[in-house]
Amino acid sequence: MLLAIFFGWVMGLVLGLTGAGGGILAVPALVLGLGLSMTQAAPIALFAVGSAAAVGAIDGLRHGLVRYRAALLIALLGAIFSPVGIFFAHQLPEKALMMLFSLLMIMVAWRMLRRERQGEGPSDHGHANWGQKNCMLDQQTGRFSWTAKCTATLAALGAVTGVVSGLLGVGGGFLIVPAFKQLTDVQMRGIVATSLMVISLISAIGVIGAFHAGVRIEGLGVGFIIASIVGMIIGRRFCTRVPARALQVGFASLCLVIAACMLLRASV
Template identity: 30%
Template structure:
């Protein structure tokens, strides 16, 4: 019963975060599965992909209905990152985990600081982004995501805001497209591992995450773009600090 309650609460938090901020699913889900629900790191990573895929699809639908997804640029961004992510993931096994964690924390912190700069308030409302620029940014993100293991959403939103000059609302919606594509691609390589997961925990976790995504979208609609951007940057700094402390202890 305790595990069920923890799964329900953790799922709600993950769903709210993804629905409102367009990222943070894996960063929050993996620690919850490991430290609260007793999953091994390998099982937690696979279970997180299942949960994040279902939740991101739901959140993507709600943002698409509101016209906050830039499909053309988002598709180019996501597609360009798939091969670099696979190549970087293969290389990551040869790099010490602590070094990867520190690198992710530094990248997250720099992304947050870039979003807090006054220059980052300029936005591209139309989403008319050159495909080459979107593809280059997506390839860079894919490399980081594959190398560091997590961070698709948390790094996609800052990239869309600071590199492609998206307004925050469109960055959140479009990042969900990127997360969905990356999660499905990653999950496809782990289909065998998914069969052995504890679905009595994952099912309730994913269920409340999906419901939380709807509430997260409604919460985001009540917050202005600049304020949401500051909130996102603050959460990103907290995540970076936590991961840095974990790597150094």
């Protein structure tokens, strides 16, 4: 139990410091550190990540940053397609799931090591010209212009996020954040807040789906979840004191090391 609490606290601390997808660290901690299978680890990771994301989503709602209609649409499609991922998670061999997760970690690390250009200005509006993005904000109302193209784009994002969430037990923030940056003109504050709301909703749906499939969270998992929430709160308090680039490089390096360990274990 002490090991589960320690791993949960570390995962939550890193989540609070980096704002990265917690499931990326939660699943390896449960599989490599506690010896759980991928199907056992997935619902615990989703529960922990979803709880932490809910705290950030509530804060974003309080400050009016969440694009709640977009979040609800993405989460709705995620709810529909999450059982598809759960189904395949129970059909695929354990080694195949571990290899898929390792490749996912490598992709996340690569994206974080790339230097992103800083967003301009404090506004929650982006700076793209009208028509450059699939989903554009109305400059007068500050809300999305709900065209058919925009609706289809967000729905497709929700479907993909739901499948990946159910399959690998991750919240999907690593998909939602870059997709929002690429496909909308929302500034980063709004992207992160909206992503947290989607993650919390999809994670909750994924946990319910896993329970329906017969997976249960035992005492070790409960300890991990509680410790991760505590670690996340502590991490959020200290995140402004650590250089952002140092956090990105450190987290990406950690992802690469863990991915190598999981690939090694899957090949045995």
